[in-house]
Amino acid sequence: MTSPERLPLEPPDAPAIPRLVTSTAAIVEVTDLGKSFGGLTVLDGVSTSFAVARITAVVGPNAAGKSTLIKAILGLVRPDRGRIVVNGHVVTRDWDYRRGIGYMPQAGHFPENLTGREVLSMLKHLRGPSAELDEELLDAFALRPELDKQVRTLSGGTRQKLNAVIAFLFRPPLLILDEPTAGLDPVASGIIKDKILRCRESGTSVVLTSHIMSEIEELADSVVFLLEGRIRFDGPRLDLQRLTGHQSLERAIAVLMQGGAS
Amino acid sequence: MSLAVTSSVCLGLLIPFTVGMAQDIVVQEGTSVPTLGAAILSARPGDHIVVRRGVYREPTIVIDVPGITIEGDSGAVFDGEDAEDVLLVTADSVTIRGLTIRHVATSYIDDRAAIKFQEVTGCVAEHNRIEDAFFGIYLAKSTDCTIRHNVAIGRKTTETKSGNAIHLWNSRDVLVEDNTVSGHRDGIYFEFVTGAMVRRNVSTDNLRYGLHFMFSHNCEYWDNVFARNGAGVAVMYTKGVTMVGNRFEENWGSAAFGLLLKDITDSRVEDNVFRGNSTAIHAEGSDRIIVKGNEFIANGWAVKIMANSIDNEFTRNRFVGNAFDVSTNSRSSSSRFSENYWGAYQGYDLDRDGYGDVPFRPVRLFALLVEQYPPAIILMRSAFVDMIDLAERVVPILTPETLVDEHPLMEWRQ
Amino acid sequence: MKSTGKILRYQLRDVIRGRWILVYTLVFLLMTDVLFRFGGSGDRVVLSLMNVVLLLVPLVSIIFGTMYLYHAREFIVMLLAQPVDRTSLFLGLYGGMAIPLAGGYAVGVGLPFLWHAGGGAGSALGVLLLTGVLLTCAFTALAFLVAVLFEDRAKGFGAAVLVWLLAAVVYDGIVLMVVTTLWRYPLERPLLALTMLNPIDLGRVLLLLQFDIAALMGYTGAIFNRFFGSAVGKGLALTVLVAWSVLPLLVGLRRFRMKDF
Numbered sequence: 001m002t003s004p005e006r007l008p009l010e011p012p013d014a015p016a017i018p019r020l021v022t023s024t025a026a027i028v029e030v031t032d033l034g035k036s037f038g039g040l041t042v043l044d045g046v047s048t049s050f051a052v053a054r055i056t057a058v059v060g061p062n063a064a065g066k067s068t069l070i071k072a073i074l075g076l077v078r079p080d081r082g083r084i085v086v087n088g089h090v091v092t093r094d095w096d097y098r099r100g101i102g103y104m105p106q107a108g109h110f111p112e113n114l115t116g117r118e119v120l121s122m123l124k125h126l127r128g129p130s131a132e133l134d135e136e137l138l139d140a141f142a143l144r145p146e147l148d149k150q151v152r153t154l155s156g157g158t159r160q161k162l163n164a165v166i167a168f169l170f171r172p173p174l175l176i177l178d179e180p181t182a183g184l185d186p187v188a189s190g191i192i193k194d195k196i197l198r199c200r201e202s203g204t205s206v207v208l209t210s211h212i213m214s215e216i217e218e219l220a221d222s223v224v225f226l227l228e229g230r231i232r233f234d235g236p237r238l239d240l241q242r243l244t245g246h247q248s249l250e251r252a253i254a255v256l257m258q259g260g261a262s
Numbered sequence: 263m264s265l266a267v268t269s270s271v272c273l274g275l276l277i278p279f280t281v282g283m284a285q286d287i288v289v290q291e292g293t294s295v296p297t298l299g300a301a302i303l304s305a306r307p308g309d310h311i312v313v314r315r316g317v318y319r320e321p322t323i324v325i326d327v328p329g330i331t332i333e334g335d336s337g338a339v340f341d342g343e344d345a346e347d348v349l350l351v352t353a354d355s356v357t358i359r360g361l362t363i364r365h366v367a368t369s370y371i372d373d374r375a376a377i378k379f380q381e382v383t384g385c386v387a388e389h390n391r392i393e394d395a396f397f398g399i400y401l402a403k404s405t406d407c408t409i410r411h412n413v414a415i416g417r418k419t420t421e422t423k424s425g426n427a428i429h430l431w432n433s434r435d436v437l438v439e440d441n442t443v444s445g446h447r448d449g450i451y452f453e454f455v456t457g458a459m460v461r462r463n464v465s466t467d468n469l470r471y472g473l474h475f476m477f478s479h480n481c482e483y484w485d486n487v488f489a490r491n492g493a494g495v496a497v498m499y500t501k502g503v504t505m506v507g508n509r510f511e512e513n514w515g516s517a518a519f520g521l522l523l524k525d526i527t528d529s530r531v532e533d534n535v536f537r538g539n540s541t542a543i544h545a546e547g548s549d550r551i552i553v554k555g556n557e558f559i560a561n562g563w564a565v566k567i568m569a570n571s572i573d574n575e576f577t578r579n580r581f582v583g584n585a586f587d588v589s590t591n592s593r594s595s596s597s598r599f600s601e602n603y604w605g606a607y608q609g610y611d612l613d614r615d616g617y618g619d620v621p622f623r624p625v626r627l628f629a630l631l632v633e634q635y636p637p638a639i640i641l642m643r644s645a646f647v648d649m650i651d652l653a654e655r656v657v658p659i660l661t662p663e664t665l666v667d668e669h670p671l672m673e674w675r676q
Numbered sequence: 677m678k679s680t681g682k683i684l685r686y687q688l689r690d691v692i693r694g695r696w697i698l699v700y701t702l703v704f705l706l707m708t709d710v711l712f713r714f715g716g717s718g719d720r721v722v723l724s725l726m727n728v729v730l731l732l733v734p735l736v737s738i739i740f741g742t743m744y745l746y747h748a749r750e751f752i753v754m755l756l757a758q759p760v761d762r763t764s765l766f767l768g769l770y771g772g773m774a775i776p777l778a779g780g781y782a783v784g785v786g787l788p789f790l791w792h793a794g795g796g797a798g799s800a801l802g803v804l805l806l807t808g809v810l811l812t813c814a815f816t817a818l819a820f821l822v823a824v825l826f827e828d829r830a831k832g833f834g835a836a837v838l839v840w841l842l843a844a845v846v847y848d849g850i851v852l853m854v855v856t857t858l859w860r861y862p863l864e865r866p867l868l869a870l871t872m873l874n875p876i877d878l879g880r881v882l883l884l885l886q887f888d889i890a891a892l893m894g895y896t897g898a899i900f901n902r903f904f905g906s907a908v909g910k911g912l913a914l915t916v917l918v919a920w921s922v923l924p925l926l927v928g929l930r931r932f933r934m935k936d937f
Contacts, residue, residue: 074757076937103757109750113693122686635859646848
């Protein structure tokens, strides 16, 4: 269960990032993951692990491989090489491990002529009998009155809220949230951030991506920084800030990016 | 009618000879004249023989006494017991009326018939009923005869095992009218017949042709019905044919024709109705035929005219709902189409003269293709075929240039 | 494939509520009804419908099928993140499209026959309905194959239209070329094979043989008649039509299972 943080190998003048040791158990272990799309290398030997009951932010510029990494964990993308273990299951053709994952894609797209309630019951049907559902967000977003409208009449924000409800609904041990606050108003963003934090308290592991650094500062325990398909930093968020000598995460990341780009 | 006149003249000539001595002979079972054969033996010219009800089984009855009339009561039946000819008439001016004749055997050697007239004049066969006969009424080398109101129902087996219902060979001036024939090889068959009038007959469900003639010049065919015959109607090697007001219907099959014209010249085909035939008119080697005022409805091919047919004229006909209106096997055609009504015509009549302002080309490209490459028919009703037809209609390249109706009718009246 | 039924249930509900399937059904309903009102007997209505069915059903199936799969892409991603296997999902989506299309067609064509002809159009209607339904299944399967093969939607639509053009129009042009160049040889059997290979042609010939038009086909027609009249011929024709659904669907499924989303 040891998964060493990776050091940026090049260039030599990049800020030195010491190896840190973590003792926490991992919910996701990624080993030497490689993937390319038509000659374009998207992930190049990525190894990392996501700790249990921690919030890990996967960050990096556009096309750094963030979504490919997440999709590989979800089994949506088939890696060319490497190994992914989620909650003790090796991700291959097996699909049942996804029972333990709540996924919130960037935007909510549902069959347009179904009502929100039908979308929820479809997912309940697919998941089969489960323990008590977590419908907290349904109330927090005041979504219940919208549930009997057909999806195509719902606003983008409302769909995104429904999207969030679905991710948390089955109380999964692992949440994968792709830009969870994108398209949400500040109130709803606040609700979802609170929810994420509460989930961590109750032992849920969270992997999220976000472009909003303040959000990561607010939520993330650890940060995985990807650049051009490789991990440039992997460790506690505070370490990143400390090591780069910048109090603000945004600046710390900027330093990493410059270092990687030069 | 000239032949009717002639035949009555003939009868008129005979009557003075016979009337003085004429007698009535009654044929009845259990009497002194139990058979028709016996009656003939004692008959003299002009006698009137009445056949009473009963079933008579006799060897071939040869009627060799001229001028006699043989008349059956209802229920007078002659059973040929599947043997030879039942009645063989060899004397002139014999009338056979009201008999029922059945069971005449098939022969591959001679043409056995229910009633056979051999080298006679002035014969009459009327109101007879013929069932299950090889040949029905058979005329050989006879003139001035009348065959009318007879019914002949054949046994409908195979073409080789059955003969013709009304069969005329080498005869002239015959009137054939109001007969109903079915189930034979050919309903009406003429070979070397001239000056015949054939009218108001119904010839249906025969194995081969409803009407079939060869070398039979100057005959007329009016108001007959030819339907559901195995191969339709085929007429060959004849000139001066007049066909008016007939109905050619439902002659379906890969070799069935409403009317097959082969080497027919100087003839008229007018005011007939062709409905539901696989090919309504097929003309080959046929010249100078006027096809006028006919209706072609729901046929496979309405008119198939081969390039060896020249100088034919199609005018004021009505073409509706045929898979192919006109088909030919050549780019050049010397037949003229004018003032016909075409259901497929999509032109307009701006000057309101009753004729479409745009010429109509009745030959589809596909029809031409099928004529040349028969297996292409498998593409019938394919979207591709419809497209090339449309293209060809817009810019004709392959279809006969001359085969155009310059004045298509906008409306059609009989 | 244990989730197929569950997915199908909701996809069906979604598609059936969509307006276009209603429009599709109504088009057939109106067309059939109008043909009856213009004085057609059952058989003649079938004959008139034949061309429309042979063109429209494949076109709509392949276009709507591709559109549907592209449109559902994000939701597919969402569903694939659930404990669902890809085979179930693919088959569920396929059923969700093919069943309403086939049903809309069958209802649209069938109902007017019920109230005009009292259902009495006999085997011709049966063949028309069966052909239409099987063509729907085949071209929806082809649509799914196209949509899975082409990531780019514009290319996908192009390919879909091309497949339709090939099957509905171009193929017959090739057949005609074969006939006109090789007419000296006995062509009946090769033509039979060529007809079997294109589902639209197969449907067309099966329908033609229902009518006495078959008599026009002469010797060729006689061979076709004999072949498709026999139990073996019927079985083979049906198998080929079904195979046109199954094979593209299987190839599509293979790709779908390997695909990166």
